[in-house]
Amino acid sequence: MTDARQNAGADDERVMSRTHDTEHGYAIEVSGLTKTYGAHTAVEDVSFAVRPGVITGFLGPNGAGKSTTMRMMVGLTPPSAGWCTVLGLGYRRLPNPGRHVGVLLDASAQHPGRTGREALTLAATVMGVDLDRVDEILDLVALTPAEARRRTGTYSLGMRQRLGVGQALLGDPRVLILDEPANGLDPAGIHWMRGLLRGFADDGGSVLLSSHLLREVEVIADELVVIGRGRIVAQGAKQELLASGGTLVRGVDDQRLATALTDAGIAFTSAADGGYLTQAPADQVAGAASAAGVVLVELRPAEGAGLEDMFLRLTADHSRENSQERARR
Numbered sequence: 001m002t003d004a005r006q007n008a009g010a011d012d013e014r015v016m017s018r019t020h021d022t023e024h025g026y027a028i029e030v031s032g033l034t035k036t037y038g039a040h041t042a043v044e045d046v047s048f049a050v051r052p053g054v055i056t057g058f059l060g061p062n063g064a065g066k067s068t069t070m071r072m073m074v075g076l077t078p079p080s081a082g083w084c085t086v087l088g089l090g091y092r093r094l095p096n097p098g099r100h101v102g103v104l105l106d107a108s109a110q111h112p113g114r115t116g117r118e119a120l121t122l123a124a125t126v127m128g129v130d131l132d133r134v135d136e137i138l139d140l141v142a143l144t145p146a147e148a149r150r151r152t153g154t155y156s157l158g159m160r161q162r163l164g165v166g167q168a169l170l171g172d173p174r175v176l177i178l179d180e181p182a183n184g185l186d187p188a189g190i191h192w193m194r195g196l197l198r199g200f201a202d203d204g205g206s207v208l209l210s211s212h213l214l215r216e217v218e219v220i221a222d223e224l225v226v227i228g229r230g231r232i233v234a235q236g237a238k239q240e241l242l243a244s245g246g247t248l249v250r251g252v253d254d255q256r257l258a259t260a261l262t263d264a265g266i267a268f269t270s271a272a273d274g275g276y277l278t279q280a281p282a283d284q285v286a287g288a289a290s291a292a293g294v295v296l297v298e299l300r301p302a303e304g305a306g307l308e309d310m311f312l313r314l315t316a317d318h319s320r321e322n323s324q325e326r327a328r329r
């Protein structure tokens, strides 16, 4: 073995031993990451951590800054400020990074002329992974032998995602960083992905995955980091974020209900599916409606409606319709 490879092996062992004993036990630490493009700030002061054994969803509408953050995390985009460590080291300092961190940033970035099998074989060779692993991975990501012989240029988006996830898993890493991995997958594919990532996390692995769909991450993630306009707007355990929704109330006549709430001094916002969201307790809301003679058809804990409401507002800020509206003004 050459000295360089021996050193890389020693480095590998150092990184492996750090998997479980980084100072705070985090697999990924992001601190103050910021990226400006000229006058535009794409990502501003983003900080969060990803723990082993946990799937962390990185959620935000289109253009919120998810991909830019992930590209900075893996050294593809230089940050304007801040830092990120994976297993206690900057990504670029990881020896043979694919053996420690599986990354999928753009499933369409495959060479279209290579077959799926060739893409995996090449990646395995570069990483020094036993070529038997290629068949294991093809099996794991459910690409059939016939599909593996096809050029990736003919693949559907869902097949490219499966291949990309396979590439990320090829080096048997402890950490996964996946940008919109469920994009293009059908419901069965999403179900498969959920099982795969859950098994990975249950074995002690750490997963950071991004999505612009609340429902998608809600079923997969244990913890959420929510980003809007380049800034973190919420983060924590999914159950806690979903539970912190306040009270949802709906009247036979929502207009009269709104007047009753206002008269009682109760602050509220419109809920996504009709009715209103408020932080006031249910008995206070019921009292205000009753005093005004307003008949209620629904009064219950909002259960995630707060998160959904916040996310819809973030999404609305970024929506194409809104941009067109702003452009017309």
Ligand SMILES: Nc1ncnc2c1ncn2[C@@H]1O[C@H](COP(=O)(O)OP(=O)(O)OP(=O)(O)O)[C@@H](O)[C@H]1O
Binding pocket: 037, 040, 041, 042, 060, 061, 062, 063, 064, 065, 066, 067, 068, 069, 212
């Ligand atoms: N190379 C670049 N030059 C200038 N602006 C950029 C560049 N890359 C990204 N941006 C801008 O940074 C912002 C964040 O983009 P980013 O792709 O990180 O968002 P995202 O949350 O990943 O969105 P999506 O869900 O659509 O992939 C956007 O306003 C985008 O236009």
